[in-house]
Amino acid sequence: MARDSQKTKQKILASVGRLLARQSFGSLGINAVAREAGIDKVLIYRYFGGMPELLRAFAEQGDFWPSSEDLLDPADEAPTSLAEAGAALLTGHLRELRKRPITQEIMRWELIERNELTDELARYREQQGIEILKRLDLETAPTEKTDLPAAAALIHAGITYLILRAKTADVYLGVDLTTDEGWLRLAKAVQKLSTLMLENAPLSTQESTDD
Amino acid sequence: MARDSQKTKQKILASVGRLLARQSFGSLGINAVAREAGIDKVLIYRYFGGMPELLRAFAEQGDFWPSSEDLLDPADEAPTSLAEAGAALLTGHLRELRKRPITQEIMRWELIERNELTDELARYREQQGIEILKRLDLETAPTEKTDLPAAAALIHAGITYLILRAKTADVYLGVDLTTDEGWLRLAKAVQKLSTLMLENAPLSTQESTDD
DNA sequence: TAGCCGTGTCACTTGCTGGTGACAGGAGGA
DNA sequence: TCCTCCTGTCACCAGCAAGTGACACGGCTA
Numbered sequence: 001m002a003r004d005s006q007k008t009k010q011k012i013l014a015s016v017g018r019l020l021a022r023q024s025f026g027s028l029g030i031n032a033v034a035r036e037a038g039i040d041k042v043l044i045y046r047y048f049g050g051m052p053e054l055l056r057a058f059a060e061q062g063d064f065w066p067s068s069e070d071l072l073d074p075a076d077e078a079p080t081s082l083a084e085a086g087a088a089l090l091t092g093h094l095r096e097l098r099k100r101p102i103t104q105e106i107m108r109w110e111l112i113e114r115n116e117l118t119d120e121l122a123r124y125r126e127q128q129g130i131e132i133l134k135r136l137d138l139e140t141a142p143t144e145k146t147d148l149p150a151a152a153a154l155i156h157a158g159i160t161y162l163i164l165r166a167k168t169a170d171v172y173l174g175v176d177l178t179t180d181e182g183w184l185r186l187a188k189a190v191q192k193l194s195t196l197m198l199e200n201a202p203l204s205t206q207e208s209t210d211d
Numbered sequence: 212m213a214r215d216s217q218k219t220k221q222k223i224l225a226s227v228g229r230l231l232a233r234q235s236f237g238s239l240g241i242n243a244v245a246r247e248a249g250i251d252k253v254l255i256y257r258y259f260g261g262m263p264e265l266l267r268a269f270a271e272q273g274d275f276w277p278s279s280e281d282l283l284d285p286a287d288e289a290p291t292s293l294a295e296a297g298a299a300l301l302t303g304h305l306r307e308l309r310k311r312p313i314t315q316e317i318m319r320w321e322l323i324e325r326n327e328l329t330d331e332l333a334r335y336r337e338q339q340g341i342e343i344l345k346r347l348d349l350e351t352a353p354t355e356k357t358d359l360p361a362a363a364a365l366i367h368a369g370i371t372y373l374i375l376r377a378k379t380a381d382v383y384l385g386v387d388l389t390t391d392e393g394w395l396r397l398a399k400a401v402q403k404l405s406t407l408m409l410e411n412a413p414l415s416t417q418e419s420t421d422d
Numbered sequence: 423t424a425g426c427c428g429t430g431t432c433a434c435t436t437g438c439t440g441g442t443g444a445c446a447g448g449a450g451g452a
Numbered sequence: 453t454c455c456t457c458c459t460g461t462c463a464c465c466a467g468c469a470a471g472t473g474a475c476a477c478g479g480c481t482a
Contacts, residue, residue: 003428003429003430003477003478003479004429005428005429008429008430024323024324026237026323029468029469029470030469030470030471031468031469031470032469039430040430040431040432041470041471042430042431042432042471042472043429043430045470045471045472046429046430050470050471051470108322108323110376110379110380111319111322111375111376111378111379112235112237112319112323112379113235113379114378114379114380118379122380126382126383126384126385129384129385130384130385133384133385146400146403147396147399147400147403149384149385149386150386150396150397150399150400151400151403151404152384153369153373153383153384153385153386153397153400154366154369154370154373154397154400154401154404155365155366155369155404156369156383156384157368157369157370157372157373157376157383158364158365158366158367158368158369158370158372159365159368159369160372161368161369161371161372161375162364162365162368164322164372165321165322165368167322167325168321168322168323168324168325168329169321169325169333171337172337172364172367172368173337173340173341173344173360173363173364173367174337174340174341174344174360174364175360175361175364185358185361186361186364186365188358188361189357189358189361189362189364189365190365192357192358192362192408193362193365193366193404193407193408196404196407196408197403197404197407214447214448214449214458214459214460215459216458216459219459219460240439240440241439241440241441242438242439242440250460251460251461251462252440252441253441253442253443253460253461253462254459254460256440256441256442257459257460261440261441262440423482424481424482425480425481425482426479426480426481426482427478427479427480427481428477428478428479428480429476429477429478429479430475430476430477430478431474431475431476431477432473432474432475432476433472433473433474433475434471434472434473434474435470435471435472435473436469436470436471436472437468437469437470438467438468438469438470439466439467439468439469440465440466440467440468441464441465441466441467442463442464442465442466443462443463443464443465444461444462444463444464445460445461445462445463446459446460446461446462447458447459447460447461448457448458448459448460449456449457449458449459450455450456450457450458451454451455451456451457452453452454452455452456
């Protein structure tokens with residue numbers, strides 16, 4: 001019909017996104033994508049090569065991973081203390097991931113399947129996370145008293161899990177995952193935990209004393 | 212061959228467990244189970260009715276969910292403070308879930324699919340968790356200062372996510388998920404976070420003052 | 423005008439899945 | 453002895469998936 005390969009490619013990629021937003025990776029196949037896009041599946045093979053290459057192209061064209069600016073930039077004023085900055089980043093993670101159903105679906109997929117693409121996506125995120133830790137000066141070796149990277153990993157992972165879980169569960173340990181009130185409770189708890197852990201931490205700022 | 216329906220049923224259920232331990236729920240089907248068990252699939256229909264009923268039978272015959280005794284009972288002495296008890300329960304969750312690959316697989320499944328069985332399993336766990344919170348006297352309404360159930364949910368979820376993630380990732384925010392050292396770091400961080408949050412909490416023990 | 427290439431359509435094979443009907447053969451009771 | 457029920461085997465169906473080969477159409481250039 002359209003006779004425009006660029007538009008067709010875009011239609012195909014958009015269909016992948018639509019399918020992912022609606023269902024899970026499990027039900028994502030060549031036929032399903034072709035049906036959703038309203039084109040013949042042979043075009044998917046022609047333009048992308050196959051499913052893995054299509055997924056790679058899809059991963060490269062979308063902005064699925066919040067940048068560190070996304071994590072911080074809302075109406076809040078700039079954080080003035082380490083504790084504030086850490087809390088802001090983690091609540092930013094909560095806010096941004098909750099907005100991105102496709103990102104969530106990719107992360108669910110990563111829990112199930114391991115392949116070249118999932119590894120690459122995870123490596124990218126890992127690197128981004130480490131850099132943020134570095135910028136906060138938290139990537140210090142675990143001290144006797146507090147292992148800040150491990151604590152941050154725990155809270156970060158907790159946020160992630162609760163968001164992923166919210167698709168198939170309504171409540172977690174009594175916290176309502178279906179209402180904004182529940183998520184506000186969680187955001188406040190994130191803030192509280194972050195500040196507790198960072199205020200009581202042996203800060204390794206400029207004048208760190210190696211006790 | 213064997214002509215013993217009880218044994219055949221056991222073979223079938225055992226095959227479900229073996230398949231789950233090896234692969235994921237996605238690749239679990241009638242044909243796969245029959246192949247693994249070395250029997251004809253028609254027997255699965257005859258003895259169980261179909262896949263949903265087989266899964267239900269499987270869920271009922273195994274001890275996939277650590278009891279609250281499992282969570283506490285190791286060599287540790289009994290916790291004497293609220294903070295110690297909370298920390299012990301959460302690290303117990305870490306230790307016990309890590310030991311149970313099939314339980315992990317079920318929880319991965321719950322992230323993807325929602326049906327009668329997953330709902331029921333989640334409800335069971337939710338109830339168990341709430342009771343533990345009650346026993347700790349933490350199920351107080353969220354106070355101005357600290358929302359203990361929400362904080363507990365976060366840490367609990369964080370532990371869960373990291374364990375599930377460890378099947379397909381090696382590292383999370385710099386923490387190694389493949390070695391016992393990494394998990395020790397996480398366990399210590401859990402302990403630290405729990406005690407921080409519970410020591411600073413407005414305790415609602417017997418003589419709670421409603422400030 | 424003739425031919426080529428890019429785009430899209432159609433038809434087909436292969437291989438898997440879930441599900442079912444028909445049958446074989448042994449154990450035990452009437 | 454015959455009959456019946458329980459257990460297990462075999463053969464088959466329909467449906468859907470991935471992947472491929474052949475062809476139709478239209479625009480562009482020589």
